[in-house]
Amino acid sequence: MANIHDLPIELLALIMDILYMNSTRKYSLTGVRYWVDNDLSDPSVFPCSAANVCQLWRHIMAAVPHYWTQFALDLALKEPLPLDALLWSKVLPFKVLIFDSRLQFSNAQDNTDGLPKEQERIAVGAITKALQPHLQRCEGLSYDVGYASSIPTLVFALEHCSEKLERLELDFLHDDREPTLQGCGPRFPVSSSHSWSFPELKHLSIDAKTFMIVASQFSLRWYDLIASSTSVALTLEISRHTFLGETDDGPNAQSLSQFFHYLAELPLVNILTLRDLSADPCATKSNLVTLKQPLAAVHFEGTNLSRKFLSAFFKAFDLPEDEATFVGCTFPSNSSMESSWGLTLKSLPMNSRFERCFQGWRGDELTIDRCPGFNDDTLDILAEISGYEDCCYASRVRSLTILNCRNFSYQALKELVLQRKRMAPILDFVEEIKMLTVRGKVPRITKEELEWFEGNVTTVHMSDIKRLRTERS
Numbered sequence: 001m002a003n004i005h006d007l008p009i010e011l012l013a014l015i016m017d018i019l020y021m022n023s024t025r026k027y028s029l030t031g032v033r034y035w036v037d038n039d040l041s042d043p044s045v046f047p048c049s050a051a052n053v054c055q056l057w058r059h060i061m062a063a064v065p066h067y068w069t070q071f072a073l074d075l076a077l078k079e080p081l082p083l084d085a086l087l088w089s090k091v092l093p094f095k096v097l098i099f100d101s102r103l104q105f106s107n108a109q110d111n112t113d114g115l116p117k118e119q120e121r122i123a124v125g126a127i128t129k130a131l132q133p134h135l136q137r138c139e140g141l142s143y144d145v146g147y148a149s150s151i152p153t154l155v156f157a158l159e160h161c162s163e164k165l166e167r168l169e170l171d172f173l174h175d176d177r178e179p180t181l182q183g184c185g186p187r188f189p190v191s192s193s194h195s196w197s198f199p200e201l202k203h204l205s206i207d208a209k210t211f212m213i214v215a216s217q218f219s220l221r222w223y224d225l226i227a228s229s230t231s232v233a234l235t236l237e238i239s240r241h242t243f244l245g246e247t248d249d250g251p252n253a254q255s256l257s258q259f260f261h262y263l264a265e266l267p268l269v270n271i272l273t274l275r276d277l278s279a280d281p282c283a284t285k286s287n288l289v290t291l292k293q294p295l296a297a298v299h300f301e302g303t304n305l306s307r308k309f310l311s312a313f314f315k316a317f318d319l320p321e322d323e324a325t326f327v328g329c330t331f332p333s334n335s336s337m338e339s340s341w342g343l344t345l346k347s348l349p350m351n352s353r354f355e356r357c358f359q360g361w362r363g364d365e366l367t368i369d370r371c372p373g374f375n376d377d378t379l380d381i382l383a384e385i386s387g388y389e390d391c392c393y394a395s396r397v398r399s400l401t402i403l404n405c406r407n408f409s410y411q412a413l414k415e416l417v418l419q420r421k422r423m424a425p426i427l428d429f430v431e432e433i434k435m436l437t438v439r440g441k442v443p444r445i446t447k448e449e450l451e452w453f454e455g456n457v458t459t460v461h462m463s464d465i466k467r468l469r470t471e472r473s
Helices: 009-023 055-062 083-087 117-137 154-160 208-217 219-228 256-264 307-316 354-358 376-383 410-423 447-456 465-472
Strands: 024-026 033-035 070-074 094-099 138-147 167-174 203-207 235-243 271-279 297-301 323-327 342-346 365-369 399-403 435-439 459-462
Touching: 009 024, 009 055, 083 117, 094 117, 117 138, 117 154, 154 167, 154 208, 167 235, 203 208, 208 219, 208 235, 208 256, 256 307, 271 307, 342 354, 354 376, 376 410, 410 435, 410 447, 447 459
Parallel strands: 070 094, 094 138, 138 167, 167 203, 203 235, 235 271, 271 297, 297 323, 323 342, 342 365, 365 399, 399 435, 435 459
Antiparallel strands: 024 033
């Protein structure tokens, strides 16, 4: 039987082109192709999926520049792509991810699977040095490694990247830096006056220490950078820091209250994501000014996002009027959430107390996704209606979405719908549920249950709706 490597090079090249075509789509107006899958860490994504098969395939693909407008350099591979891969896109713009796939499911307390610190620093430093001459055509630069000392500074990246930059991520597991701006990453020359303007920037991910130092030492250029990106939907992600207490208010202040002040001074961003931030008790006891500064949509993420940090945050800020999302974290009991019309709870711990989030919240769109603690008790809480709005739970919800939750019953859901339907004409702070979505890995619904919901809710979307309608017909 013939081996695939015995095929003519021309036929192998045609196979690679088919793989490329299947991985991209064409804009109808311009004819320009764009990538369908932007998760560069996925080993099945082209071009790395094919280039890592063997030297022959890699050699064939290296001659086609448009294959290399996005790719990843994985530190975990025994035979990673050579640094020459940075040249394969020729003069075309490109996006690159430098990461260690062994760390994708690790946390800051567990880095046993990654490279040793010094070995990682040398490997990532060599990649960054090779990247530097090409950063003027780089549209996406992402690091996701074990140690902060391995990656370049934010200032270095902003000084050298193209104005067409769309995505910049400087992520790590361990912060092993000195408490100075240049304590992060290899020492590369940095200009002191170059302006920062990235009008195409859509996503910026940095740690909280970097955020505070750059905001204090480069304040005008920093806020101009954020303001210059408001023509597009900018997501700013700030992560990985523990606030230990109040320090001085000098130019290098890194206290929790100073962090909140820097947040309040930000120009409007589309989404602010706060991930894996925590606070020592003494950091929340003094000098926390109540700012009440309106924010854009906020996402709270990470198992290490502490309740004490969230409590301090909600004391200092109004929740955004658009949307708040909690992913994989707990939420505090003192959160004031009445101003947010959209609330998403995703991958919350089993012991989460949902009533803490629902009480006093007056939004109208609620989404529960992958929350094992969402059960009939939670639905009973939502169904409780008293004569005072402050004592009710999410009483203004009109759109309820339940995704990938297995531990509730449709009987409890029916009782919630009925109770809201009864009370809505009587109390002006109670809304009838008009849209109900239940999809993903959820309890199996019967034909009779589906018919009941369709008769009592205006719009119904269910996982089994096509199957049950086919059975009825």
